[in-house]
Amino acid sequence: MNMEIAANHGPIEAKKEKLVSDIKAVINDADGLLKSVASSAADELSAARGRVENQIGEVKSRLNVARAEATRRACDAAGAADTFARDNPWKLFGISALAGLLVGIVLTRR
Numbered sequence: 001m002n003m004e005i006a007a008n009h010g011p012i013e014a015k016k017e018k019l020v021s022d023i024k025a026v027i028n029d030a031d032g033l034l035k036s037v038a039s040s041a042a043d044e045l046s047a048a049r050g051r052v053e054n055q056i057g058e059v060k061s062r063l064n065v066a067r068a069e070a071t072r073r074a075c076d077a078a079g080a081a082d083t084f085a086r087d088n089p090w091k092l093f094g095i096s097a098l099a100g101l102l103v104g105i106v107l108t109r110r
Contacts, residue, residue: 012069019062026055 033048085092 015062015066015069019059019066022055022059022062026052026059029055 029048029052033045033052
C-alpha cells in the first residue's frame with residue numbers, strides 16, 4: 001500500500017510542475033497582452049486575447065484533472081485506513097492507547 005503511494009509520487013510531481021509552468025505561461029501571456037493593449041491594433045488584440053483564453057481553458061482543464069486525481073487518491077487512502085481499522089481493531093486500539101499514554105506522560109511532566 002505505501003509502496004504504491006511512493007511509486008506514484010513522481011508522476012504527481014511532474015504533473016504539478018507542468019501545471020505550475022502552464023499557469024506561469026498564462027500569467028506571462030496576460031501580462032504581455034496588458035502591455036500591448038495601448039499599442040496594438042484590434043486584430044492583434046483579438047488574437048492575443050483568444051490565445052490567452054485558450055491557455056486559461058487548458059489550465060482549468062488540467063486543474064480539474066488534478067483535483068479529480070487528488071480526490072481519488074484521498075478516497076483510496078480513506079478506504080485503506082478503513083480497511084486497516086476493520087481488519088485490525090485490536091492493533092488500532094493498542095496504538096491509540098499507547099499514544100494516549102505517551103501524551104499523558106508528556107503533559108504531566110510540564
